[in-house]
Amino acid sequence: MSLNSRFRHALGGVVIFCMTATSAASDPQISKTYGYFSIGGKTAEDLDKELENRGPFTQTTGHRHPGATEIKFGGEVTYVERGGKCSVGAAKVTLSTHLILPRWSNRRRAEKDLRFIWDTLSSDIKRHEERHAEIARGYARALEKELLGLRPEKDCDVLQKQVGATTRRVLEAHDRDQLRFDRVESTNFDNRMMRLLKYRMHQNDG
Numbered sequence: 001m002s003l004n005s006r007f008r009h010a011l012g013g014v015v016i017f018c019m020t021a022t023s024a025a026s027d028p029q030i031s032k033t034y035g036y037f038s039i040g041g042k043t044a045e046d047l048d049k050e051l052e053n054r055g056p057f058t059q060t061t062g063h064r065h066p067g068a069t070e071i072k073f074g075g076e077v078t079y080v081e082r083g084g085k086c087s088v089g090a091a092k093v094t095l096s097t098h099l100i101l102p103r104w105s106n107r108r109r110a111e112k113d114l115r116f117i118w119d120t121l122s123s124d125i126k127r128h129e130e131r132h133a134e135i136a137r138g139y140a141r142a143l144e145k146e147l148l149g150l151r152p153e154k155d156c157d158v159l160q161k162q163v164g165a166t167t168r169r170v171l172e173a174h175d176r177d178q179l180r181f182d183r184v185e186s187t188n189f190d191n192r193m194m195r196l197l198k199y200r201m202h203q204n205d206g
Helices: 005-009 044-054 112-148 156-187 189-205
Strands: 013-018 029-039 068-082 085-104
Touching (some): 044 112, 068 112, 068 156, 085 156
Parallel strands (some): 013 068, 029 085
Antiparallel strands (some): 068 085
């Protein structure tokens, strides 16, 4: 049983927001939550249409996807003036990730082969979105480290500009890394699914 083209190309939505929040400490404050959307259908074609019509819409691609990860960065930097210099006294980066995943309401009533394919696909969707969250966590830690490592400047206005430039640079690198991950995953989807299906079949046979 084959998967339709939209199954093959719809993986990988990531919704990226930036915001300002407040806090102060040493390690990033990171949270992760999950949300779900229901789909129906009893055939692969039905599932294809359901994901196309009900999956989360992402601004970055202009399409709906089988899963998505909402990413929100925030934080606060405090400044200390001492000895004619302004330095970063504390920097706290916050990160909130919300994974949106599908739930198939007709799974129990579907044919065994289709359930097998769906379980393999839905597991891969979850893995994909978890990786988006993991990438974001790495950049949250990197951003906080870079902000804390900024050298003192002659006044706080200059340092504040450095904080803004550093934040933009790191978050732009984050966005590029997320998009790069999506491109690689999309290109390798067919081969990855075949490997997963064969692996699961081998496990079941064992």
